Amino acid sequence: MGRKAQKGTAPPKATRERRPARRLQGVDPRVLAGQLYELHARAERGGDQGYLERWPGDGETHGVLLFAQAHAGRLAGEAHQQATLLRITLAEWLRQQADPLQLRALDDARGVGVRWDQVALALQYIGADGEPNPSSAFNRHASLKVAVHGEPEDRRQPHVARIIEARVVREELERRERERTEDARYPAMDAAARALLAHFQAGEILSDPDDNFWWDELVEVVDDRRDATERANLVVYVRGAVHETHAYARRTGQEPTTTAPAAAALEVASALVDPGGAST
Structure with missing residues (x-):
């Protein structure tokens, strides 16, 4: 008699502690x-x-x-x-x-001195004794932070909120540092972008006639950099145009530029967007 087939072990049921935030x-x-x-x-x-x-x-x-x-x-x-x-x-x-609307309302409330017991009353978190439950209001605030700022793998639990807060702060600091770095080199990036466009519009830089996306975008944005974030993002468009030209040149076996000044402008831009890197 053959052995009975063993039933496969079912995966553990996702408990509240394991369940990830869903979006x-x-x-x-x-x-x-x-x-x-x-x-x-x-x-x-x-x-x-x-x-x-x-x-x-x-x-x-x-x-x-x-x-x-x-x-x-x-x-x-x-x-x-x-x-x-x-x-x-x-x-x-x-x-x-x-969720993000309620989180912002809770943040604003705490920012103007509203107590947790007052928040609990607003949320109607009332205990069996008829008194507001401030810990439930605090936990609601914490779980909302996870829901709004967390990643899909994060557990939607109050104790994870501190991790999410630290991540948000770290990401904001990193963003500001990137902006400061890019803003500091904006004059050079702006000059490189304008030099590229001058040679591109003169027909001296190779481009795909069926796909000029990044060049078209660069034309649109180069004169519209009004704040630090927009100035920092100029590198995205310059990099895209440079990569687009080099990729098309490789596909077609052509040189990316037709004149020495255009080649120099492309080399300067390449060095700015990929410092220390090889030619794109």
Whole structure:
């Protein structure tokens, strides 16, 4: 008699402590609302007339959900199933939009001296003794930090909030340092960008006639650098144009430039965007 097949060991159930923060990806609520509308429009053509005149508009997500819930019974079969799934996704999208708004409200409240027991009252976190529960309000604030600022692998738990706070601070410091570095070399980057464009527009720098994305972008932004962030980002466009030209030159076996001054301008720009690196 053969051995009984052993049952595979089921993976451990995701507990509250293990469960990662979830975020919807690639959801456009207007598109989903439009799909809901079409389901109801088909139902209206086959039965009740006129009720879609009260449709709130695709951009009114909360109103769309209320309308779709109130008129769910007008749908049948597969259309009814599709509509319920669309409502689930829309409701989840709407809930996730509320998280950063509530977090900002809590931050603002604490910033102006509102106590945790007052926050608990606003959230109606009331204990069995009828008193507000400030620790629940504190935990809500902490979990919102994880939900809003955390990564998908982060656990949505209050004790992780300190890690998230430290990460946000670190990333902000790194961003400011990058901006300071790029802002300091902005004059050189600006000069390199303008030299590149002069030679490009003179037809002395090779480009793909079917794909000039980065060159077109560089033309648009070079005269529109108004603050430190925008000045720091100029390197992105210069790098893109330089890489685009070198990549096309490699694909076609051509030289990236047709004149010595253009070659010099391209070399200067390459050194700025890839300091210490090899030719792109």
